[in-house]
Amino acid sequence: APVLMWFRQDLRLSDNPALLAAAASGAPVICVYVLDDVSPGVWKRGGASRWWLHHSLASLDKDLRAFGAGLTLLRGDARTVIPDLVKASGAHAVYWNRRYEAWARTRDEAIKTSLKQAGVEARSFNGSLIVEPWDIATKKGAPYRVFTPFWKALQASHAPPEPAGRPSKLQVIEGPGGEDLASWGLLPTKPDWAGGLRDAWTPGEASAQGRLGEFIANRVKAYAGTRNLPAEHGTSRLSPHLHFGEISPRQVWHGVEQAGLTGSEGGRTYLSEIGWREFSYNLLYHFPDLPDANFQPRFDRFDWTGTPDQLEAWKRGQTGYPIVDAGMRELWHTGWMHNRVRMITASFLIKDLFIDWREGEAWFWDTLVDADLASNAASWQWTAGSGADAAPYFRIFNPVSQGEKFDPDGAYVRKWIPELAGLDADVIHAPWTAGGLALARAGVKLGTDYPEPMVDHAGARKAALAAFEKIKDIA
Ligand code: FAD
Numbered sequence: 396a397p398v399l400m401w402f403r404q405d406l407r408l409s410d411n412p413a414l415l416a417a418a419a420s421g422a423p424v425i426c427v428y429v430l431d432d433v434s435p436g437v438w439k440r441g442g443a444s445r446w447w448l449h450h451s452l453a454s455l456d457k458d459l460r461a462f463g464a465g466l467t468l469l470r471g472d473a474r475t476v477i478p479d480l481v482k483a484s485g486a487h488a489v490y491w492n493r494r495y496e497a498w499a500r501t502r503d504e505a506i507k508t509s510l511k512q513a514g515v516e517a518r519s520f521n522g523s524l525i526v527e528p529w530d531i532a533t534k535k536g537a538p539y540r541v542f543t544p545f546w547k548a549l550q551a552s553h554a555p556p557e558p559a560g561r562p563s564k565l566q567v568i569e570g571p572g573g574e575d576l577a578s579w580g581l582l583p584t585k586p587d588w589a590g591g592l593r594d595a596w597t598p599g600e601a602s603a604q605g606r607l608g609e610f611i612a613n614r615v616k617a618y619a620g621t622r623n624l625p626a627e628h629g630t631s632r633l634s635p636h637l638h639f640g641e642i643s644p645r646q647v648w649h650g651v652e653q654a655g656l657t658g659s660e661g662g663r664t665y666l667s668e669i670g671w672r673e674f675s676y677n678l679l680y681h682f683p684d685l686p687d688a689n690f691q692p693r694f695d696r697f698d699w700t701g702t703p704d705q706l707e708a709w710k711r712g713q714t715g716y717p718i719v720d721a722g723m724r725e726l727w728h729t730g731w732m733h734n735r736v737r738m739i740t741a742s743f744l745i746k747d748l749f750i751d752w753r754e755g756e757a758w759f760w761d762t763l764v765d766a767d768l769a770s771n772a773a774s775w776q777w778t779a780g781s782g783a784d785a786a787p788y789f790r791i792f793n794p795v796s797q798g799e800k801f802d803p804d805g806a807y808v809r810k811w812i813p814e815l816a817g818l819d820a821d822v823i824h825a826p827w828t829a830g831g832l833a834l835a836r837a838g839v840k841l842g843t844d845y846p847e848p849m850v851d852h853a854g855a856r857k858a859a860l861a862a863f864e865k866i867k868d869i870a
Pocket of ligand 1: 622630631632633634635637638668669670671672673675732733734735737738741759763765766767768770771772774775778
């Protein structure tokens, strides 16, 4: 009888513990992926994420065919799809790597129980974290709420073992009733907005490994300095690959270690970002409401006065603040935004426009190729000041000085806002301060070619601080 390998957010062949266990059983393996948009509480993938998923599944399918057969694709509520597949195929065991979202955990536990009741072996593994959230705790046994001690504890006691390779022996067979990937409609048709995504990304395990290798060879040494400059290719851009499990954090860690760079400033800083990913998952596991509710309940009383029109201007990159608009356009065009600019655009939405962070979280969810429930929710709450280990509310990003500091020659703004490309660096982050002559020379008519700032930042900042004053003493 065959074994089922249920692929989820672990779309790779190497260092995949569930797949290795399935292969080690010696039985033929049916490799299944279930598109489940219907389980209760599910966060259905957004458009950019569905684009990525399509190509990642196609890539995995191709890689699996070398072992006998490709992926068996099924759709629906996994609580019925998986047991039905077990019956139809006569499988005696189901293996998978864990997920940590509340809805997925509830679903997976139900499946495990029903399989076991039916006498089918059901085993789950850790395929996507360095440390399981239940294996790391403070001295008092509580979950960590602050990053630095969490990261210290992780490094001291949970440094990952060497990653495993691909299964040496694996016989994949096709399962009954598989569907055709094209029939799932994961790709956009009319309009086809994915051109920028296609130019920027190649989903799949081979591409993930290629990116890691290139980053370690050329960029990690300088990472501590270049990681904050959105015009440079200073970061690894592994986030969608990590999200879909095309590469494991163990492989990333090991790559840096093997290059002898764990002690270097670049390597240390880089690995601590992998640490933020772990920390986000740790928070999501212990505080399952993280994507939906303020971690600090006092923010429930915050007065969100921003309007739908303002939200729309933010989404479209038409706020009149160039660094904000450049970021929002990079996101729309490529499905990714530089981390520094994610913080600036998020702060602007929350603290300049007074729009609830959950609106921004939802837009990022729909448009990011790396949309990740844990990292997205933790980062939005961090920026809002409502989170566990959060930026203090009064730390409000100034979009002009942030632009001047991190995009000093304006290259990032010029790339994404061609309307402003002719402006000099000293005014490009605040075009309304350029004289009429400078604007005319650059061919820009403010209010026509590019908007005037939609709010006055200094005034908005004062109002935000006053609004926070009202809630800050609530327990
Ligand atoms: P690198 O700098 O090369 O970092 C390496 C890896 O570390 C990343 O691939 C990512 O997996 C992890 N990482 C880095 N920074 C963070 C962080 N702050 N929190 C958690 N993990 C991190 N990241 C997502 O993966 N998905 C999201 O949906 C997401 N939403 C965000 C929303 C906001 C408002 C903000 C401020 C940040 C968000 N991030 C999110 C975190 C971060 O911006 C991205 O992980 C990073 O920009 C990805 O680019 P990179 O792979 O080049 O990062």
